[in-house]
Amino acid sequence: DGGITQSPKYLFRKEGQNVTLSCEQNLNHDAMYWYRQDPGQGLRLIYYSQIVNDFQKGDIAEGYSVSREKKESFPLTVTSAQKNPTAFYLCASTRGAANTGELFFGEGSRLTVL
Amino acid sequence: RKEVEQDPGPFNVPEGATVAFNCTYSNSASQSFFWYRQDCRKEPKLLMSVYSSGNEDGRFTAQLNRASQYISLLIRDSKLSDSATYLCVVKSPRVNYGGSQGNLIFGKGTKLSVKP
Numbered sequence: 001d002g003g004i005t006q007s008p009k010y011l012f013r014k015e016g017q018n019v020t021l022s023c024e025q026n027l028n029h030d031a032m033y034w035y036r037q038d039p040g041q042g043l044r045l046i047y048y049s050q051i052v053n054d055f056q057k058g059d060i061a062e063g064y065s066v067s068r069e070k071k072e073s074f075p076l077t078v079t080s081a082q083k084n085p086t087a088f089y090l091c092a093s094t095r096g097a098a099n100t101g102e103l104f105f106g107e108g109s110r111l112t113v114l
Numbered sequence: 115r116k117e118v119e120q121d122p123g124p125f126n127v128p129e130g131a132t133v134a135f136n137c138t139y140s141n142s143a144s145q146s147f148f149w150y151r152q153d154c155r156k157e158p159k160l161l162m163s164v165y166s167s168g169n170e171d172g173r174f175t176a177q178l179n180r181a182s183q184y185i186s187l188l189i190r191d192s193k194l195s196d197s198a199t200y201l202c203v204v205k206s207p208r209v210n211y212g213g214s215q216g217n218l219i220f221g222k223g224t225k226l227s228v229k230p
Contacts, residue, residue, distance in 0.1 A: 014196075042118065042201070042220035043158070056206055058217075101146045101205045101218060105157035 002027045006106035007089050013078075013085070013113050021076045021109045023091035030096055032074035033103065036060065037088040046089075049074055078111060086113045117141065118204050120221040125217055131192045135224045137202030138184045146205040148177055149187050151198045152223065158201055161187075192228045199223040 013019045016095045018108045025032065035043040045058030049068040063082025068074050078085045086109050092103040119144040120137045124145055127133050139147075147164035154197065164176040164185050185204075202221035 009224050040222060042222045044220075045217065082223070088155075100158055101148050101163065101203065103158075103218070107158070 001093070002093055004093055004104060004106035006066070006089075006109050006110060009107065010067070011109060011111045015079045015113055018077055019085075019111065020077050021078070021089055021091075023076065023106060024072055024076045025074075025091075025093045025106075027093060027095075027103075027104060030071070031090040031094045032068070033094075034058075034064070034066065034074070034076045035092065036088045037090060042085065043090065045046075046076065061112060082108035085111055087111060117206070118221040120202050120224045122222060122224060124158075124225040124227050126200055126227045126229060127192055128157045129192055129194060131228075132159060132188065132190050133192055134189075135187045135200055135202075135226075136184055137186070137204075137221055138182075139202075139204045139206075139219070140183070141204070141206040142180075142183060143206045144206045147176075147185050148178060148203040148205075148218075149174075149185075150201040150203055150220075151200055153198045161200070172212045189226075192226075194228050194230065197226055197228045 007022045035044040035050040037043050044060050046064050049055035052071050055066050055068050057060045063079055065077045088108050090108045091106040120124050149161040150158040151161045152158040162176050164178045168177040169195050173190045177186045201223045204219045
């Protein structure tokens with residue numbers, strides 16, 4: 001079955017540590033996205049990539065970094081510079097490079113900073 | 115005015131009830147509109163797109179009022195399995211994202227709880 005796989009599902013990190021969240025898709029989708037969700041808040045866009053080897057900042061890119069070396073993969077690194085990293089992180093993809101609004105999401109990664 | 119605004123609820127309704135959610139958006143140039151469903155601690159999933167003429171999918175009806183800048187979702191004959199948070203999503207043009215990208219703005223969601 002095609003889909004988006006995020007790992008790990010749960011992650012605990014000490015302050016000052018970088019952590020990388022994995023996102024892999026086998027849907028052959030062009031565009032991929034990273035969102036962050038906090039309790040009682042709407043999803044906020046961190047980074048997106050419409051094509052391999054290219055990515056753009058979203059609304060809250062500070063303290064995060066990404067890469068898109070392969071079409072299937074879009075890992076997100078939460079760096080120590082991110083002030084409030086505890087959140088639910090969602091990776092998504094869309095069929096074409098243009099965002100039609102029909103996002104396919106992975107199951108999410110829940111990051112807790114101790 | 116917030117970009118996309120929803121009543122957070124919770125809406126507590128009995129099985130079989132009809133329930134309606136509203137959502138308002140601030141950018142009159144918004145292009146596309148959607149309702150997503152998110153179960154507790156799960157990822158959002160697209161429920162339906164919202165078309166200008168209104169559209170129906172089984173027990174779900176979505177409507178768009180561009181003049182008043184609001185979108186609605188009506189659920190008829192509520193089922194226990196409809197319990198979830200419903201996210202209103204609006205695609206709006208954003209200068210820094212480029213013409214083809216736009217940006218999806220997510221509302222905070224309206225929580226629905228259907229009771230036996």
